[in-house]
Amino acid sequence: MSSRRVRPYIMASVGMLICTSLVSCQNVSRLSLHDASEPQLQLAHEKYQLDNGLTVILHQDNSDPLVHVDVTYHVGSAREVPGRSGFAHFFEHMMFQGSKHVADEQHFKLITEAGGELNGTTNSDRTNYFQTVPANHLERVLWLESDRMGFLLDAVDQKKFEIQRETVKNERAELIDNQPYGLRDERIAQALYPPEHPYSWPTIGYVEDLNRVDVSDLKQFFLRWYGPNNAVLTIGGDIHIEQTKAIVARYFSDIPAGPQVEKAKPDVVSLQDDRYITLHDQVHLPLLQKTYPTVYARHPDEAPLDVLADILGGGKNALLYKNLVKTGQAVQAVVAHPCRELACEFQIIVLANPEIVPNLALIEKAIKETLDEFEQRGVVADDLNRVKAGIKANAVFELQSVEGKVSLLAANETFYGTPDLLDEDVRRYQSVTKDDVMRVFHQYIKDNASVILSIVPADQDDMAARTSNYRVPDRVIKARASERLTTRKTVSEFDRTTVPEPGPAPVVEVPPFWRSQLANGVDVMGIYYDETPTVTLSIGFEGGVLLEPIEKAGLASLTAMLMNESTQHFGNEEIANELEKLGSQVSVTASGRFIQVEVSALTRHVEKTMALVEEKLLRPAFNADEFERVKAQLLEGKRQQAQDASAMALQARDTLLFGSHNRVSLPDEGTITSIQSMTLADVKSFYKRYLTTHRAHAVIVGNVSERKAKDLLSFLEGLSDQAYDIPQYLDFPEYQEQAIYVIDNPLALQSVVMLVKRDRPFDATGPFFKSQLMNFSLGAAFNSRINLNLREDKSITYGASANFIGGKTLGWYEVRADVQRQSTALAISEILQEIKTFREQGITAEEMRFMRSAYSQFDALNYETPVSKAFFLRKMMGFDLPVDYRRQQLAIINSITEADINTIAQVGLQPDDLQIIVVGDKQQLAAQLNALGLPIKTLELPQ
Template sequence: MARLDKRIDELVADYIQNKLTQEDVDLFITKREAEIVRALQSVEGKVSMLAKFETFHDNPDFLTQQLASIKALKVKDIKRIFEQYIDNKANVVLSIVPKGKPELIVQQDNYTPKFYEPKAFEEVPGEVQLPSITDSFDRSIKPQAGVAKPITLPDLWQAKTENGIDVLGAFDTETPTTTLLLQIPAGRLYDPENKAGVALLTVEMLGQATTEHTPSELAQQLAKLGAEITFEAKSEYIEIKLSTLSKNLTATLDILSEKLLQPKFSESDFARVKSMVSEYSKSERDSAKFLADSALSQVMYQEGNYSKPWLPSQAELAAIELADVKSFYAQQIRPQGSKLSIVSDVAEPKLMSTLTVALSQWQGKGELAMAAPKFAALDGNIVYLVHKENAPQVQIRVARHAVAEDLTAEHFKSQIMNFAFSGSFNSRVNQNLRENKGYTYGIGGHFSGYGDAGQFVISSGINAANVADALKEIQQELSKINEHGLTDEEIQFTRNSIAQRDALKYETPAAKLNFFAMMHAHNVDAGIVDVRAKTIETVGKKELNQLASKYFTPAEMTYVVVGDTNTLSKQLEGKGFTVKQLTIQ
């Protein structure tokens, strides 16, 4: 470590003094400008910036001056700061070494922090006179939420590219940026039989070298543009996210086109990616949360892609060859059926023209079909137990099948119904298990859905000594709401809270894109915002309680527990549960 510490100092000094170029500085300038502009996309970002400038510069409108200073940076400025504050200056070096290996430290300690021992409090004789405080309001009374402000979306437009991509866009001039989300129907539910993990590996390979450039060269190009492009494999879609300053949109789209249309698919990249995914899969499979979620999928679905963990096993990875990735790419990474959501300060005609040029060479339609769910019957008295040795905190899942996702019908109304039960910090289950019993730091539940499947899931990390009691408490809470429903106060709390919360769902470009993706998925127009707001306000107590009666029946739930079977089996059986050992696929 001593040699490493010395070498780091030498490399940094050599780079700053001898190798730093104006091109490097310009790259930083562009990146920093993009970061500042993106920070202005939310109210929180704006307020934070105003407060910072007011605090440190006595001028909340200091942004223009800051940007001017950044854009004026030269190599000599960086060298001056390095010499003034870093080079050969006093510093703190902290060595963290394996226990029993003190010889590995950088050097012998020459400083020991002083132990702070608080002074003993002195008892004051007589009665303490409390200061008189006058308030303009009663702090013991919970403030009432005001009327939710109406949600306004920017003007939306719809289009379709010549190669078959459905486009939903919004013209937004708040910041000079363009943000887009491209969803290609090629997620993990499209994995061919016996090839779990192909979609994930394909996505990772799209982020590697192209036939024209190495990954580092592409990263350098994006950095110069202040742009970001990411690829991610979701359940139904491969999602590509792009964010850039609008002045650099054409150049950024050119890079996206190159990544999408000209992947190199080299053996060396594939070996590295496969090794990386393998190590990540090993790490995640040691996580109690991953084990719990994976076990739940295995219990709720009989077989197929719905029943599999989102990360492939070592055996599944070993069965995938580069030829499988190339085949999946050729069959499924195609534009027809893809969805593009975009928020930009560039007007629709120019934006569509730019998109058409960038993506015109991408052609075709996917050939594979998405897997259909095969629902398993659930037994409300069985606890499926996954072994994790000596786990002090246990992950639990309580779940059932439910209706698939919709935006205004039963799924949406079930979300409203659940808000006061397990969908908020003040919910019944969190107040009981966290505040009253102290079994957990937090517990929550939600209705979710993708593809043709829907489910309700309660999840939490529970103290190992209280797992059986926690499950019994959850069952009791389910029985109470099933039989008696919600109170008038809970329903009013739900209406106010959701209406206030949803206002932020459409604030930033990223938030808008997520909402546009839902609009794409359900083929609805912008009027859906008003319909949802109206539903929140008008759905009746009777209908909500009917949904509670339908979905919150303990006997129709399934229970998954991840922890040490040596102690949990007896604890659970002692409370009347039937325990079945489960091994993750």
């Protein structure tokens, strides 16, 4: 489960596997790439240790006025005992519930009002807590982190414990139990590892285990694992080293050490025979996963196994893509080798196309044939060239932020005691040979036993690869004698009750940019950026899905997908191979109002990359066989989407807001009916008519000059300049009464609840922007009234939010929460009541202060990376914003009054105007929804 990171609405959640291998761990500041024979790559840092055992790592990067603080505790679900699963993650939630000197929910509030971001993640091997804030708030963050490290138990009580226990249950229901394929990892772990193995249970835990623990267990967990001697504090960004050391000493040095923690030892497993298991789920696309046990993180064989995974399933040149995806047997086929502290897994995952493949036995047979083919073919030169180029490129691209560098330093220190392993990581992959790859293939994969999981629709056992031959042993929870630790008392010589005041706010300027035009009139904007030798580029064509006739909905998406295939001079695999050898990425997408071409490349390869972009954009092949394959993939994806509650809710929202007769009411990718009607001639016609320079623009961020940028984009002059109009919308529906529209999702454990109404389109300084200011404390912040009510007070959801959403010509207001099925009606009532109360009673002075502070300070985080800079340029160009729009916004934030906010609320918040959408088990919900006294209507979604 990935962490939810939406500013300013932020949640804590379970994290992914630790970052240990390949390209996902590297980053440097102002990096120069070298060949393996050249000088080492280094990530500058200073490491030291306090007397209590706390390891501190400092990384100075003054390029942006922000800091990122990470506290990593070397404890995850692998430190739990059977019968107490989920406790590490549960405890992560408790760490946000206040400590002796920090009030309940104050941590979220202080970071949000600083214009910052925060979160926490838990995985099997560690738990981390992190914040990114403007640099002047560093001391406040360290005060917060030290208070929960030294004084958490002073504030723990039974009420907070019960609230967070329910929140974790809601999280599990929303993200695992109520999601298609959500139980995949859990089932495989149960079959792959013995019951006593720390990886055999899920990080989020079992509900019965969560019900078993009590507040005393929580306190003992804290005392055992949350001492400073089991933690790494990493601080990066715009810091002064000596001043930062002094602040760290002030807040952390008096916290006493905890019990000694022994380093976990690798615990790899092996299988004697294949274990077949079957999982029935609400899915359309059956899934087959083969999982082989291998080694452990940083084992010498980890790198060649990663390379093997890429060769078999890492892209369009992978063997599984050729044998399964190109033949139409699979919608997707990937191979991964995730590694953790104790063990790694080699995973082959295939989403089958049920229109072609009647059962997963055929997929398993195709996988075996592919492995046999690899053994005969061996490793070719480009296999290694692609992987090694990707490692070097992603060492820059994936972690260009201070957060990325801090995360790398923290993880490496936590697991290996060496913060900077950048050079070693790059070199160990560069040294992988063909013989290494073939050796690990024979040692760990060929003829080795694996866990084979089939996920099939309910009551379709015949689709499974084979009848299950393995039964997960019943859980036997043994009584265990546990150590009873006494509370460690932190005694400070200063007053910790006072919240540190931030220093002077940093002056944040909009990045200097240039604006020009190509010879054919295409607008171009750019920012010179030299912190990394990279180029991030985007070309947009306005209109996108709005240009399609409704009976051909999805045509823009299908056209964009085919532009990612063959060109007139390069086959699909050939052009993908050339891009991967450069370490470049190019993708064409159609979403909302634009068809977008996104490009990322190392500066030294940008000319070669843009030559391939030119091929894709000016000379797509539009081959018939590729059209049929991509169209089939799109159709199967739509059939799978019909099982997804979130997708159903979004489609219901658009249907109610804009009417089924309007193109904007349908998903970007269209419907099954509209996709089936499309022909290759439709695609060619759409491309020729609308991929022109008439409404095109481009943005570029990188260490290239304006002149160079325009040269790189000059090929756009080869496009037609034919003009076109974007069609006007047809009339939108009007509603005479409020009603509940139910979309039946049988057996769903949760309900997706949405309340929606049309509203204003986006503006930077007008009614839309002011409505956002008004709504911030009602529904947009974590500490908003709606979220605190449903999540913290009622404990019926993992999170609830309300937001004004606006595009260039359309806008709406929506409130959303995924809630317990039995609390669906309660959630609706509480949301409506919160809106009504806010409208009638108005904003409080404290909420006003909170909003002003949050909205006026987030610029420090807004322009850090090339991607964020490119987003800023696209926004300015797409909405034709004035250069000083942010200054105008700040003036509004500082001058708007409570009376102004209340007037906006009274006009804009009409609870009775909100149409209510519920995606859930209609039969189970009938009684409680009827009790609301509103008309209940069944909504059939377009197919």
